[in-house]
Amino acid sequence: MAEHADILIVGAGPVGAVCALALAESGIAPLLLEARAADRKLTDSRTLALSHGSRLILERLGVWQRLAGATPITAIDVSQKGGFGHARLNAAEEGVPALGYVLGYDELAQALDDALAAAGLAVRHDAAVKSALPGRAYAALKLHDGDLLTARLAVIADGGRSLRGEPRISKDYGQVALVGRVSTDQPHGGLAYERFTPCGPAALLPRGEGYALVWVTSPAEAEHLLALDDDIFLAALQNHFGGRAGRFLSIAERGRFPLRLAWQGSSAGERLVRVGNAAQTLHPVAGQGFNLGLRDAWELAQAVLDEPADPGAATTLARYAASRRRDTLPGMGFTDALVEIFSRDWGPLRRARGLGLFALQAVPPLKHFVARRMMFGARG
Numbered sequence: 001m002a003e004h005a006d007i008l009i010v011g012a013g014p015v016g017a018v019c020a021l022a023l024a025e026s027g028i029a030p031l032l033l034e035a036r037a038a039d040r041k042l043t044d045s046r047t048l049a050l051s052h053g054s055r056l057i058l059e060r061l062g063v064w065q066r067l068a069g070a071t072p073i074t075a076i077d078v079s080q081k082g083g084f085g086h087a088r089l090n091a092a093e094e095g096v097p098a099l100g101y102v103l104g105y106d107e108l109a110q111a112l113d114d115a116l117a118a119a120g121l122a123v124r125h126d127a128a129v130k131s132a133l134p135g136r137a138y139a140a141l142k143l144h145d146g147d148l149l150t151a152r153l154a155v156i157a158d159g160g161r162s163l164r165g166e167p168r169i170s171k172d173y174g175q176v177a178l179v180g181r182v183s184t185d186q187p188h189g190g191l192a193y194e195r196f197t198p199c200g201p202a203a204l205l206p207r208g209e210g211y212a213l214v215w216v217t218s219p220a221e222a223e224h225l226l227a228l229d230d231d232i233f234l235a236a237l238q239n240h241f242g243g244r245a246g247r248f249l250s251i252a253e254r255g256r257f258p259l260r261l262a263w264q265g266s267s268a269g270e271r272l273v274r275v276g277n278a279a280q281t282l283h284p285v286a287g288q289g290f291n292l293g294l295r296d297a298w299e300l301a302q303a304v305l306d307e308p309a310d311p312g313a314a315t316t317l318a319r320y321a322a323s324r325r326r327d328t329l330p331g332m333g334f335t336d337a338l339v340e341i342f343s344r345d346w347g348p349l350r351r352a353r354g355l356g357l358f359a360l361q362a363v364p365p366l367k368h369f370v371a372r373r374m375m376f377g378a379r380g
C-alpha cells in the first residue's frame with residue numbers, strides 16, 4: 001500500500017529546503033525525501049554569491065539569521081584582459097547595504113538543515129527516488145528501496161542529479177570552473193572582481209578574510225592547474241588575473257565543476273513540477289543559479305498557497321511555469337550572452353566590449369539596470 005502525502009519534495013538541497021520552509025510559513029507541511037543518509041552532510045567546495053533579493057527571502061524564512069559568516073559584496077569591479085574599459089558597480093549607488101553576499105554551499109546547506117529542524121519539517125533520509133510518474137489525481141514516486149509514495153504535488157528539487165528529463169535547451173560550454181580559496185597581501189574591503197579573458201571569466205569573491213576563486217578554463221588546462229604545486233599555481237593565477245587584487249599568497253580547497261547550460265523548465269507533467277537546478281543549469285559567470293532556484297522555490301510556494309485546496313492543480317502549475325519562464329529565460333540569455341561576447345579574442349569585438357564597459361561606467365541608468373538585474377533577476 002502506497003504512503004500518501006499532500007506535497008512531497010524530492011531533494012533536501014538548498015532549493016528543496018527553501019521550498020519546504022516557504023510552504024511551512026503558511027502552515028503547509030510537505031515531506032522531504034533526501035537520498036543522503038541523515039548523518040551525511042551536504043559537502044561541496046563551491047562558493048555561492050547570493051543576491052540582495054535572495055537575502056530578503058532568506059530573512060523572511062528565518063534562515064539569514066543563521067548565516068552570520070556571509071561576506072557582503074559592497075562593489076564589483078568588471079574588466080577584460082588585454083583590452084580597455086572598466087566598470088565598477090557600487091552598493092551605495094544602488095541604495096542597498098550590499099550588492100550580494102558570499103558564503104560556502106556547505107554553510108548554506110547547514111543553516112537550511114537547522115531551519116528545517118527548527119520548523120519541525122520531516123526529512124526522510126536514505127530515500128533516493130528512482131522514478132517520478134505524473135498522474136491526473138496524484139503523482140507516484142518510486143524509491144530505490146522499492147517503496148511507493150503518492151502525492152497531490154511532487155516537487156522535483158534533486159539538482160538535476162538523478163531524475164533527469166530531456167532538456168529543451170542544452171549547450172555544453174566545453175569549460176570547467178576551477179574553484180578554490182585564495183588570500184592576497186591586500187584587504188578586500190568587500191570588493192569583488194569579475195575579469196573576462198578569452199579562455200573564460202575569472203572571478204574573485206570576497207569571502208572571510210580572503211577570496212573565493214572561480215577560474216573558468218578548458219578541461220585540459222583545469223587538469224593541469226589542479227595538479228600544480230601551490231607556488232606554481234599562484235604564479236599562474238597572478239599572470240592570468242593581474243595585480244588588481246594584490247599579490248596572491250595562498251590557495252586552498254581546489255576543486256572543479258564542468259559547465260553547461262540546460263533548461264527543462266518548471267513543468268514536468270501533471271502534479272509534478274521542477275525547481276532549482278532540476279529545472280535549469282547556468283554558467284556561473286553571473287552567479288545566478290541558486291538565486292534563480294530560490295525564486296523558483298519561493299514563487300512555487302506562493303502559487304500553492306493561492307489555491308491550497310488542491311496543491312498540484314494543473315492551472316496552478318501552468319501559471320507558475322509561465323511566470324518562471326519570464327524570469328529564467330532572460331536570466332539564462334543574459335548569462336549566456338556574457339559568456340559568448342567576452343570569450344572571443346577578436347580585435348573589433350574587444351574594442352566594442354571596451355566601449356560597453358565604458359558605457360556601463362559612464363551611464364548611470366545603464367549601471368542601475370545591470371545592478372538591479374543582478375540583485376533581483378530579470379523582473380528586477
Ligand SMILES: Cc1cc2nc3c(=O)[nH]c(=O)nc-3n(C[C@H](O)[C@H](O)[C@H](O)COP(=O)(O)OP(=O)(O)OC[C@H]3O[C@@H](n4cnc5c(N)ncnc54)[C@H](O)[C@@H]3O)c2cc1C
Binds near residue numbers: 033046158163286
Ligand atoms: C562552480 C559553481 C559556482 C556557482 N556559483 C553560484 C553563485 O555564485 N550564485 C548562485 O546563485 N549559484 C551558483 N551556482 C549554482 C548553484 O550551486 C546551484 O544552482 C544550486 O546549488 C542548486 O541547488 P539545488 O537545491 O537545486 O540542487 P543541489 O544543490 O544539487 O541539491 C540537490 C539535493 O537533492 C538530493 N537528491 C539528488 N537526487 C535525489 C534523488 N533521486 N532522491 C532524493 N534526493 C536526491 C541531493 O542529495 C541534494 O541534497 C554555482 C554553481 C557552480 C558549479
